[in-house]
Amino acid sequence: MFNKKPDGYGDPRPSTGPSGGLGIPPAPEDRPEPRADARPDPRPEPQRQAPRSTNLSTLSGGVNYEGNITGGGDLQIDGNLKGDVKVNRLIIGETGAVEGSVSAETVEVRGRVSGSVAGKTVKLYASAHVDGDITQETLQIDQGAWFQGRCSKAKTAPVERYQPQPVADKPADKPTPAGADKPASVAAPATAKA
DSSP: OOOOTTTTTSSSOOOOSTTTTTTOOOOOOSSOOEEEEETTOOOOOOOOOOOEEEETEEOOOOOOEOEEOOOOOOOEOSEEEEEEEEEEEEEEEEEEEEHHHHHHEEEEEEEESSSEEEEEEEEEOTTOOOEEEEEEEEEOOOTTOOSSEEEEOHHHHHHOOOOOOOOOOOOOTTTOTTTTTTOOOTOOOOOOOO
């Protein structure tokens, strides 16, 4: 008359089997091992993006700032700043403007700069407006960027250290006049004989 279905198919009592009778798939250790002749999944693994810097500070747009900024982190300026900036990486957004000198390892300008720019790598995007000199090792200017000033490559040569020059030997056959070994400002005054 009534055919009893196996546990998990309509029986209100929970089952004690590996799936628990609630439609839960078996635990990973209960799953069969993939066969050696099975094809690998043709879908590529998702590309992982490089982690972004967590120390990016932002000066918000629509706000006027005044003063110098220095630090070892990254800075994005979307507002207006009057002052000098010296950081590790500087991004001046399209709404950002700096009136002063900027210096960073990497400088990306999408907005306005009125002052000198110094960096190892400097990039002016199409929306950039720079009025000042640029000193850099690498410079990239996109078509449409506005730049007025001088551009010079940063010197990467090592600083020469002071080397004392050897003193030249004086010839032995000429006698040295009296007072010649003293500086001219300390030499004894000459006296005139009548």
